[in-house]
Amino acid sequence: xxxxxxxxxxxxxxxxxxxxxxxxxxxxxxxxxxxxxxxxxxxxxxxxxxxxxxxxxxxxxxxxxxxxxxxxxxxxxxxxxxxxxxxxxxxxxxxxxxxxxxxxxxxxxxxxxxxxxxxxxxxxxxxxxxxxxxxxxxxxxxxxxxxxxxxxxxxxxxxxxxxxxxxxxxxxxxxxxxxxxxxxxxxxxxxxxxxxxxxxxxxxxxxxxxxxxxxxxxxxxxxxxxxxxxxxxxxxxxxxxxxxxxxxxxxxxxxxxxxxxxxxxxxxxxxxxxxxxxxxxxxxxxxxxxxxxxxxxxxxxxxxxxxxxxxxxxxxxxxxxxxxxxxxxxxxxxxx
Amino acid sequence: xxxxxxxxxxxxxxxxxxxxxxxxxxxxxxxxxxxxxxxxxxxxxxxxxxxxxxxxxxxxxxxxxxxxxxxxxxxxxxxxxxxxxxxxxxxxxxxxxxxxxxxxxxxxxxxxxxxxxxxxxxxxxxxxxxxxxxxxxxxxxxxxxxxxxxxxxxxxxxxxxxxxxxxxxxxxxxxxxxxxxxxxxxxxxxxxxxxxxxxxxxxxxxxxxxxxxxxxxxxxxxxxxxxxxxxxxxxxxxxxxxxxxxxx
Numbered sequence: 397x398x399x400x401x402x403x404x405x406x407x408x409x410x411x412x413x414x415x416x417x418x419x420x421x422x423x424x425x426x427x428x429x430x431x432x433x434x435x436x437x438x439x440x441x442x443x444x445x446x447x448x449x450x451x452x453x454x455x456x457x458x459x460x461x462x463x464x465x466x467x468x469x470x471x472x473x474x475x476x477x478x479x480x481x482x483x484x485x486x487x488x489x490x491x492x493x494x495x496x497x498x499x500x501x502x503x504x505x506x507x508x509x510x511x512x513x514x515x516x517x518x519x520x521x522x523x524x525x526x527x528x529x530x531x532x533x534x535x536x537x538x539x540x541x542x543x544x545x546x547x548x549x550x551x552x553x554x555x556x557x558x559x560x561x562x563x564x565x566x567x568x569x570x571x572x573x574x575x576x577x578x579x580x581x582x583x584x585x586x587x588x589x590x591x592x593x594x595x596x597x598x599x600x601x602x603x604x605x606x607x608x609x610x611x612x613x614x615x616x617x618x619x620x621x622x623x624x625x626x627x628x629x630x631x632x633x634x635x636x637x638x639x640x641x642x643x644x645x646x647x648x649x650x651x652x653x654x655x656x657x658x659x660x661x662x663x664x665x666x667x668x669x670x671x672x673x674x675x676x677x678x679x680x681x682x683x684x685x686x687x688x689x690x691x692x693x694x695x696x697x698x699x700x701x702x703x704x705x706x707x708x709x710x711x712x713x714x715x716x717x718x719x720x721x722x723x724x725x726x727x728x729x730x731x732x
Numbered sequence: 733x734x735x736x737x738x739x740x741x742x743x744x745x746x747x748x749x750x751x752x753x754x755x756x757x758x759x760x761x762x763x764x765x766x767x768x769x770x771x772x773x774x775x776x777x778x779x780x781x782x783x784x785x786x787x788x789x790x791x792x793x794x795x796x797x798x799x800x801x802x803x804x805x806x807x808x809x810x811x812x813x814x815x816x817x818x819x820x821x822x823x824x825x826x827x828x829x830x831x832x833x834x835x836x837x838x839x840x841x842x843x844x845x846x847x848x849x850x851x852x853x854x855x856x857x858x859x860x861x862x863x864x865x866x867x868x869x870x871x872x873x874x875x876x877x878x879x880x881x882x883x884x885x886x887x888x889x890x891x892x893x894x895x896x897x898x899x900x901x902x903x904x905x906x907x908x909x910x911x912x913x914x915x916x917x918x919x920x921x922x923x924x925x926x927x928x929x930x931x932x933x934x935x936x937x938x939x940x941x942x943x944x945x946x947x948x949x950x951x952x953x954x955x956x957x958x959x960x961x962x963x964x965x966x967x968x969x970x971x972x973x974x975x976x977x978x979x980x
Contacts, residue, residue, distance in 0.1 A: 471822075471823060472822070473819055473823075474978075475978050492823045493824070493825040493827075494825075498823060499823055501816060501819055503816045505816040505817060505819060505820035506816075507812070507817045509749070509752075509753065510749055514745075518741075521738075521741040521742070521745075522733075522738060522741070522742065522821070522826045524733050561820065
């Protein structure tokens, strides 16, 4: 992230920061028991999610976790098999038509063989109280692309044009599906700076990502999806604390896969792995594990113990072997 | 938002966009013009049934150009579905049914230049000598005649995949034209084939205009065939459209 930006600028913003809101105003997002299957695959398997005004929420999960399907149902692009979706107390379709909600969709959304300005002018005419095209382009930093035909845009430019499209209705809720996927590092920084500036006025943002750093840097709250279910939901720090354990790294010359299985069975160790002679033990109780390790493998050296980072939390919570997780108190994890 | 205003705005955009597309100008406007001049070059005073060859082929080519405009709406729908533009539009105040109305309106608006260009060419080359009223009435009946084909265009848009939509719909229009007696007069078809073709809408699409030239009108039977096909293809189009909206 750029050094001149605070790394956690909006964390713990009070709910009342939103514009035009009162204690009884319906939440920007309210999903209850939402499910959707494609054939035998349960893409989304019972998601409950309420997002109050002014929050910036990251929907985090690996590919195939159900992020895009959740977003499609949220926007009324896909009908849920079960459950209800309400945006500002309205049906998604109506909230979009009223210009309260807009989105940057993952694929396409731009018509070829017309200029960026034409696309924006056209879509602008389909919203009740839109921004001017010039203002939308300014916010997305694409004034220089006005006369460019859409099929000639680079991947990163397309994303910025989509952001301008999402700005057009002047929405109160912005939904972003993998918004920085095609961007290089500087474009990504510029994008988040623009989105931050926009959200700072008390507006609500939900974004899907599988970039951990983005969720960590930008979101007030992280909702972690795995296999269509919410496996964790809370402030970033709380998500990190869910895993709680530590990781022991060390060198163990000559260690093989059978040895790793043995190490994985040591007391206090929840998962073991190796890269060459380097072993890595994820531990629910690192003190016990360390004593057991020194007994079991006296040749071990270069010992290093680290606390769990968000990366570890992410991997632990989203990989397919939930049984190795320590069951976190108060989370929705249903390990074992 | 006012639905009529929305629909008009989007139709205007649609027409403006297609009008600048060279493919549209080539297939829907230039091609019928070239074929008209080629087909009528030999003896424009020859008779086909009650009509001289000049006006007969003028109606055939005008119907062909107009038909291309409304059927290729399907290609654009297929491409817009694949390209995510349809999804983007669903996040605006424009409803799905309004989108369809815009597509049909746009198709018919773009049928006009194709139609008018062929009429003007026939007049300029001296191969048709009709009253202004006859040109107008014939033009209107050509447009009425292609209504079921507009429904077919929408249906194809939700039925075919974008990667082969262009080819499939292109060859389909050629077949339709053949079945409508646009390349070869239906009168020269074998009896069984002529009977079959007269149960399909395309023959009557072309006949609607021709009968005006012959000083008659399409008649209740032809109108009935057109209406039945419009309802049938329209119902199918709505069915596949709805399926697309729910799956998306």
